[in-house]
Amino acid sequence: MSNLYGVLPVLEAIKAGGRRIERILIADGARNDRLRELIASARQANIPVRREPRAVLDRLTGKANHQGVVAIAAVIAYADESILLSRITPETLFLLLDGVEDPHNLGAIIRAAECSGATAVFIPERRAAHISDVVVKTSAGATEYLPVAKVTNLASLIEELKRLNVWVVGVEQSARTDYSKYDYRGATALVFGGEGRGLHRLVRERCDTLVSIPMRGRITSLNVSVAVGVVLFEALRKRSQNK
Template sequence: MTTDKPSHLLAGRRPVLEALKAGRPISRIVVAEGAEGGSLQEILARARRAGIVVQRAPRASLARLAGVQHQGVVAYAAAHTYAEFDEVLAPRPGSTPLLVLLDGVADPHNLGAILRTADATGVQGVVVAKRRSAPLSEVVAKAAAGALEYVPVARVSNLVQAMERLKSAGYWLVGTDVAAETGYTQVDYTGPTAVVIGAEGKGLSRLVKEHCDYLVRLPMQGSVQSLNASVAAGVLLYEVVRQRQR
């Protein structure tokens, strides 16, 4: 395992609660003065059981600490670790293998949203390239709304080589491309599948395209001929779910 930094600030009730549920190491939690209700009681109860220090501070102090919407709670946690590539190859028990590969998705909000959808659709892991990818930051954790605790993210030096390994392991690689002739519903996703999503505004790189088994397009009826990366990922992943539930 590798980490980007020695500590990590979680902001918001859902990310903090999911980190506590997942047993992630947390050194202390800071709660805004006057904050109460909702999931805060469960956060405080879990913190007490785990022996985690809880401090009260002015709401303005939390805003300076977090720099993002904090909902009255921030936590100092160990930095998120990247999984090894071999770890994400193992499917979830009782499920058909399903992965997401991201080719240069650098927007942390998009990465977080993709992780949230990945968790909802039973994805066993997400694979990103070391270069041109958003790190696992507090912004990603906030956008993921707790999903970062449950969906492992593997970081690889060469995405194309990872794709070749997946093919050898029996995966079919399906990438999105606005110029593709095949519609996204015309592919069979019922076998081991890796959905490949490209960078915002750029799409898939040439070599990544060439290593996909299928390139599919999403119908576009408006004037803008591209979709946000997280939206495109969501459309494909729910098509996978639809086909596998038939």
């Protein structure tokens, strides 16, 4: 079991119904409209709700910002890579993360990906952040809806995607092509590197094309979660225009 905390993550977990929630704990004295909505949703789903001293919730979450609510819930299951690859359509938009290690970045990326309509996120098994209580909280509940798969080798996954006629677009600051000039129509996989180092050489070399986000200020790069949001919503805009 895991400790799921924060109003939005717990509320979305109740609504999604994708994993078992054993019980929900509400801090004594915590009262607001969103908590009332959460409690009503929990009772409708027959999930036990009880009040506890705030210190109990602090202990369960390591004094994280739990917003007065903690759910004792089953751990989120990773998606099956083979199933995701078997369901590719011209509308598919995959997101591949090449070594994002900060759980807050991973959570923010999953949130942006779900909001933009991405199909799934792929992360490496090693040297990368994985789904955790922090990731779930930062995603604001997006982890309840968006499939996330772990893969042993990202470069091999890219080769398989290309075999399945998915166009693989790497986002690299040194690339000459402006991300806003790319079309993004058809099945596409966007590849982003980890914090500080960008794409690994083997991953970069296997991409079909590379694009970059032009910088106009004195700082030469964006946080990876911001960069993901910029490119994903440009892809969404382009795809909407072409329908």
